[in-house]
Amino acid sequence: MKQIMLNYITMSKKVYIGCGAGFAGDRYDASIPIVEDFKSINEPKYLMFEVLAERTLAIAQQYRINDASKGYSPYLDYYINPILQDCLEHKIKIISNMGAANPFGAAKRIIEIAKEKKIRKPKIAIVQGDDILNYMSEKDILNSPTMEGLDIKNTKITAANVYLGAFPIANALKKDVDIVIVGRSVDSALALGPLIYEFNWNASDLKMLSSGTICGHLLECGAQVTGAYFADPGFKDVPDLYNVGFPIAEFHENGDFLISKPKNTGGLVNKATITEQLLYETHNPNQYIVPDVVADMSELNLIEEEPNKVLVKGAVGHKKPDLLKATICSESGFMGEAEMSYAGPNALQRAKLAIEVIEKRIQKIGLQGKTRFDIIGAGSVHFSSSEENTYNNELDGDYRIRSAGFFENKEDAEQFVAETYSLYCSGPSAGGGARTSITKETSTASILIDRNIVEPQIKIEII
Amino acid sequence: MLHKIKLPVHSIAHGRAGDKGDVSNVSLIAYNKFGWENIRENATEDIVLSIFKHLGATSVKRYELPNLMALNFVVQNALGGGVNSSLRLDRHGKTLSSYLLYHLILNVSLDMMPNNSPYREKFK
Numbered sequence: 001m002k003q004i005m006l007n008y009i010t011m012s013k014k015v016y017i018g019c020g021a022g023f024a025g026d027r028y029d030a031s032i033p034i035v036e037d038f039k040s041i042n043e044p045k046y047l048m049f050e051v052l053a054e055r056t057l058a059i060a061q062q063y064r065i066n067d068a069s070k071g072y073s074p075y076l077d078y079y080i081n082p083i084l085q086d087c088l089e090h091k092i093k094i095i096s097n098m099g100a101a102n103p104f105g106a107a108k109r110i111i112e113i114a115k116e117k118k119i120r121k122p123k124i125a126i127v128q129g130d131d132i133l134n135y136m137s138e139k140d141i142l143n144s145p146t147m148e149g150l151d152i153k154n155t156k157i158t159a160a161n162v163y164l165g166a167f168p169i170a171n172a173l174k175k176d177v178d179i180v181i182v183g184r185s186v187d188s189a190l191a192l193g194p195l196i197y198e199f200n201w202n203a204s205d206l207k208m209l210s211s212g213t214i215c216g217h218l219l220e221c222g223a224q225v226t227g228a229y230f231a232d233p234g235f236k237d238v239p240d241l242y243n244v245g246f247p248i249a250e251f252h253e254n255g256d257f258l259i260s261k262p263k264n265t266g267g268l269v270n271k272a273t274i275t276e277q278l279l280y281e282t283h284n285p286n287q288y289i290v291p292d293v294v295a296d297m298s299e300l301n302l303i304e305e306e307p308n309k310v311l312v313k314g315a316v317g318h319k320k321p322d323l324l325k326a327t328i329c330s331e332s333g334f335m336g337e338a339e340m341s342y343a344g345p346n347a348l349q350r351a352k353l354a355i356e357v358i359e360k361r362i363q364k365i366g367l368q369g370k371t372r373f374d375i376i377g378a379g380s381v382h383f384s385s386s387e388e389n390t391y392n393n394e395l396d397g398d399y400r401i402r403s404a405g406f407f408e409n410k411e412d413a414e415q416f417v418a419e420t421y422s423l424y425c426s427g428p429s430a431g432g433g434a435r436t437s438i439t440k441e442t443s444t445a446s447i448l449i450d451r452n453i454v455e456p457q458i459k460i461e462i463i
Numbered sequence: 464m465l466h467k468i469k470l471p472v473h474s475i476a477h478g479r480a481g482d483k484g485d486v487s488n489v490s491l492i493a494y495n496k497f498g499w500e501n502i503r504e505n506a507t508e509d510i511v512l513s514i515f516k517h518l519g520a521t522s523v524k525r526y527e528l529p530n531l532m533a534l535n536f537v538v539q540n541a542l543g544g545g546v547n548s549s550l551r552l553d554r555h556g557k558t559l560s561s562y563l564l565y566h567l568i569l570n571v572s573l574d575m576m577p578n579n580s581p582y583r584e585k586f587k
Contacts, residue, residue: 148484229479234581236477272477272492275531279490281481283537285526301530314530332547372550381553382562383517404550443547446484 012253015198016045017191022222024051028078030246033262035086048190049096050220058158058329058442060100071102085119095190099181106181107463125172129458130161130184144447152445155330162326165291169193172460186290188216209293210317211255225277226261227268240266256313269308294318323448332443336413338420338436343398350428351375351399358419371405413438465572473564474582475575480560485545487556492533498575499532514566515541
């Protein structure tokens with residue numbers, strides 16, 4: 001009753017956006033508590049899933065080449081299955097980049113899932129136009145200067161996609177759909193799109209576009225804003241991390257928004273968790289560039305309204321960029337990786353001897369490739385090579401050697417990891433627990449494209 | 464004047480690291496305004512560069528967000544080539560925030576710390 005009264009007094013529109021996944025490997029059941037909360041909300045409500053990492057698209061393209069019906073997120077079923085029926089019944093619209101290299105295929109699969117569940121067929125919009133190979137020549141792409149200063153002229157492109165903004169998603173929502181599926185778009189657009197649609201913003205509403213972008217940026221990594229990736233026991237304690245609630249934004253007509261999490265979940269939302277996520281993957285906080293606006297965080301204010309509910313206000317926006325960023329993926333050989341443990345008396349010396357054995361063997365065989373060796377437990381992630389470590393030089397202990405190398409051919413990568421595996425019988429005393437892996441590598445470079453080349457190519461299709 | 468001792472910045476601030484290509488960004492966020500004054504004055508670009516130099520870092524740019532009592536350091540070339548070409552176990556440099564929090568040593572007083580900080584023991 002109190003809530004109804006408040007709404008009556010303020011009479012302002014609110015839009016709710018929950019984020020059910022923040023990366024390609026996120027929890028499949030994270031969206032369920034958000035959907036449960038949304039069932040009792042009557043304002044417009046959206047559920048976003050961000051599942052497309054920078055290089056995921058190259059892998060997705062390969063799936064599509066092998067099977068024309070594939071190339072969308074391989075985890076689509078896991079994310080969609082638990083919530084599709086509730087979302088359709090309670091008017092919770094789904095916005096996701098699960099389309100990857102094949103948004104049409106993703107939409108078809110969702111319709112199949114609905115059929116399997118014997119529920120109504122969802123109306124789905126797909127946004128296309130991010131795949132620049134459809135309208136730019138490979139030659140033009142390869143000759144473009146890269147933002148990293150890398151020369152890509154002689155590489156083999158496996159995917160080339162431009163980051164689209166939020167207006168195509170907003171336009172798709174005008175078609176009265178249940179779900180919008182995109183391929184490559186900026187992650188924050190998954191939230192900004194619905195906000196543009198609901199509040200009827202246009203391209204010159206810079207403050208609003210900026211606030212919506214910052215809201216999307218806070219949501220796009222899922223639980224990274226609600227206490228996950230934050231916990232530091234004794235220093236930054238987070239209740240029930242195993243059951244962390246994924247974020248919900250309540251966006252107000254004036255551009256302010258609240259970040260919270262669903263009822264009956266663990267996690268933590270406060271100024272500290274919000275600030276950590278705000279600066280995550282941010283460079284200049286005054287110039288957070290997305291296709292629709294240049295967002296400015298310098299005047300932001302965070303106010304803890306109640307436990308686990310923080311008000312974010314004060315976004316400033318600047319004119320959108322003329323150029324859009326595209327990611328070019330290309331093949332870059334194979335990585336071989338192998339590990340082996342040494343523990344107990346004199347373990348560090350045995351681990352060092354193991355690495356010496358591998359290095360000399362590689363030399364003897366004549367394997368060509370860039371390699372690296374670490375001793376996990378004596379200093380690994382904080383140093384550029386195992387020689388530099390300063391963390392732990394105790395001889396006794398529990399150490400794990402790690403060898404990693406890049407090779408042009410798979411055979412060489414296999415030979416490389418075999419040199420760690422063979423330590424079982426041919427290495428120092430008492431090595432155990434060897435693991436090896438070979439990964440096909442994709443490298444990426446970024447180029448900038450005039451938005452006037454991209455925008456006419458954006459198409460919305462309804463299925 | 465409160466008694467000060469040298470402690471890792473972890474005692475008065477927290478942070479998170481992110482990556483884009485071979486560029487890492489590491490935030491440093493104070494727990495309160497006293498800690499903020501300290502990091503604002505003493506967590507300089509030069510000191511942060513010296514802390515990441517062994518990883519190959521070539522330059523550091525610092526951004527300030529006084530409203531949020533936060534600094535953001537953008538570190539060039541500290542990721543061994545970045546997620547594309549790095550052979551490091553942590554290709555994204557996600558663990559670099561913990562490296563900065565431990566290796567940046569500042570003069571710290573009790574008022575800069577959260578009430579429940581285990582570092583308070585050091586003042587006894």
